[in-house]
Amino acid sequence: MSNARVLAVDLGKTGCRLTLHAPEGVREGEGPGVVGLAGVDGVRQVESAVERAARDAGLGSDDRVDVVSIGLVGYHAAASLREELGRRLARRWAGIVVLASDVTTTHVGAFDGGPGVVMAAGTGAVALALDEDGRSAIRDGWGFLLGDDGSGYAVGRAGLRAALSQVEGRAGGSAALAEKAQARWGELVSVPAVVHGDEHPARVVASFARDVLAAAQEGDEIARQIWIDAGRALAETALAAREAVGAELPVSLAGGLAGAGEILTESFAAAVGSGVQAAVGSSLDGARRLGELVLGDGIPTHLRELLTVVESAGAPAGSGLGRLATEGAREDLLDLDQRSTADVLRELWTAEATVPTALLTLVPEVAEVVDEVADRLAAGGRMFYVGAGTPGRLAYVDAGELPPTFGTDPELVQALTAGGTKALLRAAEGAEDDADAGERAVLDADVGAGDVVVGLTASGRTPFVISALQAAKARGALTVGMSGNAGAEVSGFADHAIEVVTGPEVISGSTRLMAGTAQKLFLNALSTATMIRLGKTYGPYMVDMRATNHKLRHRAIRMVTRVTGCSADEAERALEQADWSTKVAIVTLLRSVSPADARGLLEDNRGSVRAALEVEA
Structure with missing residues (x-):
C-alpha cells in the first residue's frame, strides 16, 4: 500500500475535488462540478470534470494510477451508466475503478468505513x-x-x-x-x-x-x-x-x-439527541479509503452493495454469466413481491427511464455505424439482424416495419433468429446455444462483402450470435455487435461494438426489460437514421410510405398538402397520377413537371426528394 498510487475524487454539483496519494507525495486539484451522472451526457461530463481537476493537480495525459475511487452525484439515479463510466475511466486512468455515490464516500469518510448514519x-x-x-x-x-x-x-x-x-x-x-x-x-x-x-x-x-x-x-x-x-x-x-x-x-x-x-x-x-459524533474525515477521505481497501484487505461486506468496482482495463472482475451486469440482482428490491402494484410499476418505469440516457452516451459510435450502413445499402447491400429470444423477436419487428414505413424491399433488411420464425410465438429453448445454426443462417442468406450483419445479445456471449458474426466477417460483411455489458465477448467479433450497459434488471436476469428496451431503441434509431440518410424521408415526413389502405392514403394526402401548400383535392389528383407515390407527387407539384419527369429526377438523385427539388433544371 505504501507504494500505491490512489486517485480519490469527490464530485458534486458545486465542484470537483481530487487528491493523488502517491509515494512521491500528495497532489490536490479542483474544478467545476456536474449536474450528475444521470444528467444529459452524464458519463462524458464526469470524465471531463475529473480530467479538469486532474490538470489542476498537475497531472498529464500520460499519468496512470493503481486505482481511481470516485464519490459522485447521480450514482443511484443512473445505474445503467456505472459500468460504462467505470470502463472509460479505467481505460484512461487505472486498472481498477471504484464508483460510489457521494453520500457513500461521505459515510465512509465520516465513520472510516464503519457503521453509522451520515447526514450529507x-x-x-x-x-x-x-x-x-x-x-x-x-x-x-x-x-x-x-x-x-x-x-x-x-x-x-x-x-x-x-x-x-x-x-x-x-x-x-x-x-x-x-x-x-x-x-x-x-x-x-x-x-x-x-x-x-x-x-x-x-x-x-x-x-x-x-x-x-x-x-x-x-x-x-x-x-x-x-x-x-x-x-x-x-x-x-x-x-x-x-x-x-x-x-x-x-x-x-x-x-x-x-x-x-x-x-x-x-x-x-x-x-x-444522543449519539451525535464529529465526522472523522470528508467525502474525499472516504473515496481515498475505498481505494486503499480495494487494493489491500478488500471492501468490507457491509459496503459492497453500495459500490461498483470495474477492473482489468474496464472489464468487470471475474468472468462467467453470474458476473455480468445484466445478470445482477438489485439488493434494494429484495421485498419487491411484497410491495404495492403502484410501487412495482414505479420501479419498472424508473428503471426503463435510464435506458435513453445510456444510449445518449453512445451517439458518436452509433452515428458512425449508421453512416457506414447507409453507404453499403445505397451501393446495393443488405442488412441482417441476428438475435435469439427477445433480441430476435425485436429484430423481426423492426425489419418487418420498414417496407410499409419507408417503401423498402423486404429483402433490404432481414432478421435471422435462433429457432427461426416459430421462435416468434414460442421460445425455442437451447436455440441460442446452437453456434452451428448461427453460421448456417449467414451462409443460407448468402451474406456477402457488401452486406451488414448486426448481432444483438444482452449478455454479449450468445453462441448463435457470435458464430453468425464470425461467419459474416469471414465473408467481408460489415459487422456490428450490440450488447448490454461492458467488455462483452461479442465486441471482439464485431467491426463496431455498441455496449449499452443497462445494469441489473428489476427482475434479475429478465433482459426483456431494460436490456430489451435498449435493443428496441437501438434498432429503431439504427434503421430510422439509415433510412433518413438514404433519402427515404423529407424533413419529418415518411414520403416513401406505401399508401396501401384508406388510412395511409389520407396520410399521404396530408403530407403532400403540408409540403407543397396545395389543396387536398390537388394533392389527391397528383397522388393518383403518381400511382400514390408521395415522393413523385411532391416533386411533380413543386417542380411543375410530369410524373414521369419527377420519377426521373428522383432516380437521378438516389431517391432523395430534397436533392430532386434542389437540382438545377
Missing part, C-alpha cells in the same frame, strides 16, 4: 444509514424541487424569500438579507431572471447560504432562525434513516454545510 448536507441533502450487517437506508436526496430539506439550497431559498419579502414590505422580511442579496445581484427585481435563467438554478440559490450565514453571525434573527430550522430539518432526515435501519447508530453531520458554524451544528445535535 451541501447544495442538496441526503442521509445514509448503514449498519454492520449491511442493512442500509437512504432518506431525502429528492432534489431541490421535491426535497433537500435543510440543504444549502433550502437555506439560500429561505434567505432570498426573506430578502424579497423585505423589499415588498411583507411579513418575515429581513433588511440584512435584502442588503446582502443586493450586494450580490444588484436590484432584487433581477434575481428571478438570474435564478431561472441559469443552467443550474439550485447552485445559484445555494450560493446565497453563505450570505445567510454571515447575516446570522452578525446578529440578524431571521437569518439565525433559518439556520436553526435547517439543523432541525437535517436531523429529522437523519433520524428517519436511522429508524428505517432499526439500529442505534451514531449520527454525524458532514458535507459542505457541516462547516457552517455553531448555529447549525447545535440545532442539529439538539434535535437528534
